[in-house]
Amino acid sequence: MSKKISFLDRTFWITETEDNPKHVASLQILQKPADADSDYVQRLFKELHAHSNAKPPFNCVVRRFLGFPLKLVSVAQLDMDYHVQMHVVEDINDRQALHKFVAELHQTWLERDKPLWQYHLISDDKSKQFAIYVKVHHMYGDGATLIRWFQAGYTESVKTDEFIPVWAADRSPRSTVKVSVVKQVGLGLWDLFITLKDLVWIIFRLILKLLRINSNYMPLPFSGTKTVLTGQVKKGRVVSTLDIDFARIKALSHRVRASANEVMLCVFDIGVHRFLKDYGHTFKRALHTNMPINLRKPGETTAGNRIAIVPVKLAHGENDPYLRLRQIIENHRVVKRAARVSHPMAFSYYTILIQSYSMLFELLHLSDWVKPIANILVSNLPGPPNTLYFKDSKLLASYPISAMTPGGGVNITMVSYAGKANIGLVCCNKNIPSLEIMSQYFLEAFAMLEGCIDDPSLNIDDIGEQITEEYSSIVDEHDIEQTVEK
Known part of the structure; x- marks a missing residue:
């Protein structure tokens, strides 16, 4: 390599x-x-x-x-x-x-x-x-x-x-077709031009959203809400794991016309809300998640990192889990549409740009004073469908435990393995002693989302949201409301 x-x-x-x-x-x-x-x-x-x-x-x-x-x-x-x-x-x-x-x-x-x-x-x-x-x-x-x-x-x-x-194990790189230096330079300059053009377009669209001229675009950076999970990352971690039958996830995603990723985003959104309510939080706006986007071409096996991480708005204002899911589907697809029309590396450079600010705040120990980019980071990775062995030992489960993002929050990673979704959670422990109850809330949220399709009476009674009276406006007031914290 x-x-x-x-x-x-x-x-x-x-x-x-x-x-x-x-x-x-x-x-x-x-x-x-x-x-x-x-x-x-x-x-x-x-x-x-x-x-x-x-x-x-x-x-x-x-x-x-x-x-x-x-x-x-x-x-x-x-x-x-x-x-x-x-x-x-x-x-x-x-x-x-x-x-x-x-x-x-x-x-x-x-x-x-x-x-x-x-x-x-x-x-x-x-x-x-x-x-x-x-x-x-x-x-x-x-x-x-x-x-x-x-x-x-x-x-x-x-x-x-x-x-x-x-x-x-030997990981010798595959042989590649050699390209002339002139062609490499030409392709590189063209890619750089397209990348910078698309990066400028991304920033321009975000400025229009900031000015409330075009709200139908991906969330502004640093739209997250301060909670007990966010802020300056300190040494010390809490970890938890859980399993969900992946066949149930796929069956539910087919029934609700959503991806498995969108179904689990709804589950995590409900579970995190319940967890934060236990710590006295109430909310007048949606939480946000950081969503990694794989920038590799089909079949690409190069080492290193080829990802972008962008915020996605979650759900707010609905006690029906199914209606919350429909909100998340639309919010998720807004970001996917933005990614589809931009050069992949433009999103990668955008990630570096916004993450650099967050990292600077962390290095200066200012993360407690600014909003996080998002409240949670959710990754969904496909794993092996068949049972595997490590020498002569059977692998029962493999739970991913990721790194912490600057500004904190809980990092949730899901990997499919042998018909199960193995889910790992990690967070800084400066304000919370455990994530075990959050894992339990995820299991309960999935069961409720699964059941509410046939039983509309299954609703979220109280997850700490404050619903304002509806009225007509040319701007989305939820974008400027602040979260009430205890």
Whole structure:
């Protein structure tokens, strides 16, 4: 693979702090083989520890000049005591205790003088299950890239011979057709022109929305609401996970003529509202979510990051879950239409532009004083449809645990695996002790949305919204109302 670092990849390094590390992770739950004894995980740990011959980027460190990242360079030897670690807990089946343990692992940043990844095996030496917590720096790749890499480290059947962990697997780049330098420069200049033109058009449309001349465009940046989940990100994390039958999600999406992503946005919106109401929040305007957009072309398998992150307005003013879903569908499609008519890199540069302001506020410790870009970040990634094995252990679930965005909020990531939606939540713990009740609210919100299609009496009685009296206006007053906080 190329050892160059793109500008977007560099931003994950430049803006990283010990309070807000920029790694992404996965909590994997595995089932031991039927004949496994009490030393099974310890032997697996020793076997993994012995695989010290890593392949790029897992054998690469960041070469810097005055702290600025230049490129990835290979190291001669890995410190396997650092990269592969073993932990023993009291009860691996105590999910809340496991979440707390993983949150402690997740809050510390990866050492910058070593390749930016770690494997943590977690076992209680008595259960038939064990866990693997994996974290990798975001500059190595986006979610789609990392899922593709790690999926390659698993097999669809038990495989004990020639077992190779993901960091030692060969990922040689595909051969590409060589293009002349003149053509490369010409195409590059043309792409740059189109990108800048579309970027200017995006900013111009946002200015028109700010002036209330054209409201039918994606949300203005920093439209989020201050809550106990937002503000200056500090060291310390809370983590939670949940599962939803993906067949139920798809069936519901067909019935309501929505995408699975839009269905889950409605579920998360209702659950987050209920959670925040428990902390005394009431709302006169919709919450916003940050929505990652995959900018890769079909079949593109390059490393690094090829994403844009833009805010999407959620629902407000309806107690019927179905009507809230219809609001979210339209708001989501407004952003999708804006993305469809713009050059992909224009959205990427727009992401960098608005995120830079948010990162600056965080570096200056001003995030508590400004509105966040959004209240939650929701990612939905397709995973493997079939059951996979890690050597001879069956993978039961793989929960993504992402990085925190500047300005805080809860980061929710969903990955489909073997007929289930594995959902991971992470947030800063400076104001909240746990996310377990939020996970429960998500399950209840999905059941209510599923049931309200046939039973309109299933309504959200009170999620903390304050509904103003309707009247006609040429402007959307909800865009200027402020959230009432306790």
